[in-house]
Amino acid sequence: xxxxxxxxxxxxVRFPTSRGTVEAVNGVNFTLExxxxxxxxxxxxxxxxxxxxxLMNLLPRTAEVDGNIxxxxxxxxxxxxxxxxxxxxxxxxxxxxxxxxxxxxxxxCGEQITETLRYHLGDDKATARKKAIDLLEQVGxxxxxxxxxQYPHELSGGLxxxxxxxxxxxxxxxxxxxxxxxxxxxxxxxxxxxxxxxGLRRDRGMSMILITHDLGVARGxxxxxxxxxxxxxxxxxxxxxxxxxxxxxxxxxxxxxxxxIDQPSHTRLxxxxxxxxxxxxxxxxxxxxPRCRYAQPDCLGTxxxxxxxxxxxxFACFHPANTERGRQALDANLAAGQTxxxxxxxxxxxxx
Amino acid sequence: MAGTxxxxxxDDRDVLLTVRDLEVEFPxxxxxxxxxxxxxxxxVAxxxxxxxxxxxxxxxxxxAKSIIRLNDIKSGSIDYQGNDLAxxxxxxxxxxxxxxxxxxxxxxxxxxxxxxxxxxISEGIxxxxxxxxxxxxxxxxxxxxxxxxxxxxxxxxxxxxxxxxCQRIGIARxxxxxxxxxxxxxxxxxxxxxxxxxxxxxxxDMKARYGLTLLFISxxxxxxxxxxxxxxxxxxxxxxxxxxxxxLYEHPRHPYTRALLASIPEPAPxxxxxxxxxxxxxxxxxxxxxxxxxxxxxxxxTDICFTDEPVMQQVGDSDHYLACHHPVEVSVSVGEx
Numbered sequence: 215x216x217x218x219x220x221x222x223x224x225x226x227v228r229f230p231t232s233r234g235t236v237e238a239v240n241g242v243n244f245t246l247e248x249x250x251x252x253x254x255x256x257x258x259x260x261x262x263x264x265x266x267x268x269l270m271n272l273l274p275r276t277a278e279v280d281g282n283i284x285x286x287x288x289x290x291x292x293x294x295x296x297x298x299x300x301x302x303x304x305x306x307x308x309x310x311x312x313x314x315x316x317x318x319x320x321x322x323c324g325e326q327i328t329e330t331l332r333y334h335l336g337d338d339k340a341t342a343r344k345k346a347i348d349l350l351e352q353v354g355x356x357x358x359x360x361x362x363x364q365y366p367h368e369l370s371g372g373l374x375x376x377x378x379x380x381x382x383x384x385x386x387x388x389x390x391x392x393x394x395x396x397x398x399x400x401x402x403x404x405x406x407x408x409x410x411x412x413g414l415r416r417d418r419g420m421s422m423i424l425i426t427h428d429l430g431v432a433r434g435x436x437x438x439x440x441x442x443x444x445x446x447x448x449x450x451x452x453x454x455x456x457x458x459x460x461x462x463x464x465x466x467x468x469x470x471x472x473x474x475i476d477q478p479s480h481t482r483l484x485x486x487x488x489x490x491x492x493x494x495x496x497x498x499x500x501x502x503x504p505r506c507r508y509a510q511p512d513c514l515g516t517x518x519x520x521x522x523x524x525x526x527x528x529f530a531c532f533h534p535a536n537t538e539r540g541r542q543a544l545d546a547n548l549a550a551g552q553t554x555x556x557x558x559x560x561x562x563x564x565x566x
Numbered sequence: 567m568a569g570t571x572x573x574x575x576x577d578d579r580d581v582l583l584t585v586r587d588l589e590v591e592f593p594x595x596x597x598x599x600x601x602x603x604x605x606x607x608x609x610v611a612x613x614x615x616x617x618x619x620x621x622x623x624x625x626x627x628x629x630a631k632s633i634i635r636l637n638d639i640k641s642g643s644i645d646y647q648g649n650d651l652a653x654x655x656x657x658x659x660x661x662x663x664x665x666x667x668x669x670x671x672x673x674x675x676x677x678x679x680x681x682x683x684x685x686x687i688s689e690g691i692x693x694x695x696x697x698x699x700x701x702x703x704x705x706x707x708x709x710x711x712x713x714x715x716x717x718x719x720x721x722x723x724x725x726x727x728x729x730x731x732c733q734r735i736g737i738a739r740x741x742x743x744x745x746x747x748x749x750x751x752x753x754x755x756x757x758x759x760x761x762x763x764x765x766x767x768x769x770x771d772m773k774a775r776y777g778l779t780l781l782f783i784s785x786x787x788x789x790x791x792x793x794x795x796x797x798x799x800x801x802x803x804x805x806x807x808x809x810x811x812x813x814l815y816e817h818p819r820h821p822y823t824r825a826l827l828a829s830i831p832e833p834a835p836x837x838x839x840x841x842x843x844x845x846x847x848x849x850x851x852x853x854x855x856x857x858x859x860x861x862x863x864x865x866x867x868t869d870i871c872f873t874d875e876p877v878m879q880q881v882g883d884s885d886h887y888l889a890c891h892h893p894v895e896v897s898v899s900v901g902e903x
Contacts, residue, residue, distance in 0.1 A: 257758040356846075370847050371622075400621035400785060405829040405842050427759065430831030471763040473792035475827075475834045479811035480770070481792060483763035489728055490758070 217287075218245035219421055220269075220389060225281035227264050227273065227445075234494040238264040240445040242281075243520065248388070251415060251422045253436030253453070255429055255468075259490055261445040262425045266391050269423075270308050271298075286388065304334050307382040311394040313374035317366040323350075323377045324362030330384040349380040354410055372403035376410070383414065390415070393425045408435055429472060433457055441465050444491035444501030447520070451527040461522065461534035464502045487557055500531070508533040508543045509553040571878035572607050574808045574887040582779050583633070583747060584609040588642035588652075590628050600851045602628040604803040605642070607878075610747070615773065615780040617794030617811065619787055619826070623848060624800040626783045630749045633781070634666045635659060646747075664694060667740035671752035673733035677724040683735050684710075684720035690743045709738040712775065713768055730761030734768060741776060748773075749781045754789060766793060787830055791815055796885070799823045802851060802859045805878065809886035819881060819893040822860050836896075841865070858891065866892040 227239040239261040246252050256262045267273050269283060269290065283290040285306060293301050310316040318326060327349060328342035337345065343362070350358035353376040366374055375395065382390055392411060396404040412435055415422050426432055432439045433453055440450040441462065449462040460466045470484045488505035500506070503513040512532050522528045533543035547553045551560075575584060590603040603625040610616045618626040631637045633644055635651060644651040649662060670676040677686055688706045707717040713734040715727075724732055733753060740748055750769065754762040770793065773780055784790045790797060790811075797814050799806045799822065807820040816836050818824045827834040828842035844863045849855050855862050861871040868891070876889040 257760060372847070401787070401829040402621065402825060402842065402844055404831075408831075428831065429759075434831045468759060472759055473763075473766070473788045475788045475791060475815065475830060475832065477792070479791050479794055482770075483767055483792065485763035485767060486760040489730075490760070 219248040219250075219286060220246040221282070221284040222265075222269075223282040223284075225265065225268060225283065226279070227261070227268055228278040229274075229276060230278070231494075236493050237496060238445055238493060239268070240496075242442075242445075242447045244440060244447060244450065245525075246389070246421055246423065248421055249415075249419050250438065251412075251424060251436045253432035253439040254423060254425045254442060255427065255432050255439055256442035257427060257490060259444075259493060260442040262442050263393055264445075265442075266308065266393050266423065266425055269391060270302055270306065272308075300334055303330060304385040305387055306389045306391070307385070307387040308391040308393065309375075309378050309382050309395045312398050313371060313378045314366065314398075316378055317374060319366055322363050322365055323369070326377070327362075327381050327384055330381055334385050345384070346380070349384060350377070352414070353377075353380045353383070354406070355380070371399050372407065375399060375403075375407055379407075379411065379414075383418075386418065387420065389421045389423070391423045391425070394427070395424070396431065397427070404431075411435075429457075429468065441468070444496065445493060446501060446517075446530065447528075448502070448531070449527075449529040451529075455527055459527075459536055461527065461529040461536060461540075462502075462531050463506045463508045463533075463535050463540075466535040467505070467507075504555045504557065506555075507547060507553060507557070507559050508535065508540055509547070509555050509557070510543050511554050514554060571889070573878040573880055574805075575607055575609050576611070578611065580612045581609045582612040582646065584643075584645040585629070585633070586643045586645070588629065588632060588644065589640040590625070590632055590637060591640050592637075594852065598852050601803050601854050602851065603632065604854070606800075606803075606805045608798055608805065608808060610779055610781060612746075612779055613773075613777060614795045615782055615793055617790035617797040618781070618783045618800060619785065619790045619797060620800035621785065621826075621848065623802070623851060625803040626800050627751055629800075630668070630751050630781060630783055633747075633749060634663065634668055664690065664743035665746045666749065667743065667745040667747070668749040668751065669733070669736045669740050669753050672756050673729050673736050674724060676736055677732055677739075679724050682721050682723055683715075683727070686724070686735065687739045687742055690739065694743060705742070709741055712741070712772065713738045714764070728761070729757055730764055733757060733765050737765075737768060737772060741772060744776065745778065747779045747781065749783075751783045752785070753782075755784065755786070762789070769793065787827065787834075799826065802849065802854055804859050805889060806860070807886075807888040807890075808878075809881075809888075810884070813884060813886055817886070817896045819886075819896060820888045820890050821864050821866050821892075821894060823888075824894060858889075866894070868892065 222242060222244050225239055225242040229236040229238060242265060254262045268279060324346045327346040331337045331342040331345055347358045347362050350361055355361050355373055355376050396407050424436055436453050439453050439456045440447050443464050449465050467486045471486055473483060486505055491501040500513045500518050503509045510533055518530045518532050520528050520530045533540045547559055552558050586607050587605045588603055589605050591599040592602055593599050620626050632639050639652045642652055684706055687709055710717045715734055754765050782793050794811045797811050798808050801822050807823045815834055818827055824837050824841045825844045827837045828839045833839050846863050849862050857873050858871045858876055861867045870891050876891050878887050878889045880887050
């Protein structure tokens with residue numbers, strides 16, 4: 215396979231605030247192969263969007279970033295000043311959650327696509343317009359020749375997001391980062407947008423990072439899925455492995471807490487106890503330990519390093535679920551009726 | 567599509583709320599109106615959870631708001647214990663409102679940021695004074711404990727709580743006046759998945775504890791299935807299909823219901839996923855299509871669908887009703903895919 219297209223090593227992102235330093239990303243490592251679709255799943259505050267914005271150099275000036283990001287041989291954090299203008303938005307582009315706020319409301323859709331083409335590729339007006347119409351057609355916008363002269367408010371949410379995707383594809387990027395691209399749209403539209411992104415990725419041999427809070431979306435579309443919690447990447451595996459044989463207790467809990475369409479109605483859900491982790495001056499312990507049914511004394515002393523099989527199934531846990539060590543930890547906690555952090559647990563919510 | 571007809575209405579005595587031919591329109595200038603809800607009928611039995619699903623713009627929130635009269639009703643009736651809510655005014659309406667309470671989508675903006683949560687929860691009791699139980703510290707604490715908020719945090723203000731906690735405070739506030747009906751408009755859409763389950767479980771617990779009847783609106787089909795006894799599928803201001811939750815998801819007959827179920831990232835095992843390729847865009851609710859409103863996007867549409875509006879009909883003799891000229895036959899399960 216050769217070198218991965220994208221390598222992120224020991225990425226830390228901190229935001230100093232008046233209440234203390236927010237440790238948004240805490241030592242994230244991952245790689246992305248060419249043509250791969252990686253899903254990053256996590257809840258609000260898990261650091262998934264901050265990671266994406268770091269890749270795209272979109273963080274505010276106050277952010278303190280540390281770590282290495284290599285993309286196609288370039289050190290992303292040290293791109294020379296004169297190359298910067300044509301680095302992001304050309305090889306690496308991004309699609310955001312809300313199509314209404316990522317489009318300029320007072321410019322026609324076509325202008326927003328041609329702007330990219332003329333600035334980055336130096337196309338003349340007529341060529342750029344022709345390309346824009348082509349792009350709109352490729353992303354499945356009906357009547358592209360008419361839509362190109364319309365304003366964003368004249369389009370539905372699904373069509374707007376298609377225009378945003380067309381903008382992102384204009385310079386034929388080799389990596390597309392999509393941050394919750396379908397969160398603001400209905401399920402039928404979501405299905406069509408994801409089909410579109412998947413098709414474009416295959417046709418163009420493009421790599422994609424799909425950031426989502428929806429495990430179903432990640433499961434249906436990604437080659438690999440990475441789960442983030444409290445600014446750390448806690449588990450990463452090929453999609454089927456992650457869902458069938460999860461190791462990190464957070465992944466396991468997340469899969470159990472979601473209502474499933476194949477369960478009968480009124481199936482009692484298993485909530486995850488406690489609340490999301492504090493990101494300001496977090497303790498030197500596993501961030502999930504206070505909510506974890508497997509928690510043992512060693513989880514509180516140190517942050518579990520990422521272990522498992524590198525490049526295949528990686529996870530950061532001392533007592534992983536679905537392993538002998540995890541079962542022992544859980545049995546001990548069930549016998550005591552509580553975990554080392556004082557979380558009350560009961561046997562009826564046990565592991566199958 | 568079309569939810570004209572009263573077929574799904576039940577005549578049992580334990581029906582608590584009956585909506586008949588509800589029509590709601592909103593003027594948008596130039597003598598045009600948005601046909602938000604166009605003549606729908608359904609009922610809710612006492613102690614039942616009725617789920618309403620559909621995409622944005624299908625009128626599901628308008629139905630909810632109409633029931634507690636938060637928007638004007640063009641025509642139709644809403645029968646609640648012998649009273650027609652649609653035509654009540656003034657003091658009579660005020661007297662009945664404590665029975666019907668609502669929780670909203672955004673938990674944080676639905677709480678007054680400048681008030682202590684103890685006051686937020688108890689405001690209804692303070693307003694209603696003696697008629698609905700007098701204000702007492704114990705009552706507020708009981709409600710807070712019921713929704714899992716430690717009463718010692720009563721002096722705090724909404725910004726000191728997380729989204730999930732704010733939604734639980736919203737539930738406590740809605741329960742303060744001992745309502746009969748609780749209307750939940752997308753109550754978990756703004757919450758992270760790990761707290762979504764807490765709120766859904768609390769709603770189930772509160773329903774059992776206080777004998778509530780729930781109207782649960784959501785665009786998330788899995789969530790709706792989890793909480794509901796009976797489900798209504800809406801499209802562009804009309805009802806497509808009504809049925810028992812498990813039955814509806816196992817044997818969806820309306821092409822739109824099937825398309826919706828096939829669009830979920832992990833589609834329901836009973837539905838052929840190729841059906842989710844519904845073409846085109848949602849038609850304008852200002853000029854909805856004649857005949858069946860789904861005809862512009864339906865793979866099964868024939869001439870009759872463009873001229874005649876389908877009427878709600880019972881499927882066999884089960885609690886399953888749909889409005890379609892060409893319902894999908896599901897006698898042979900397509901589940902083995």
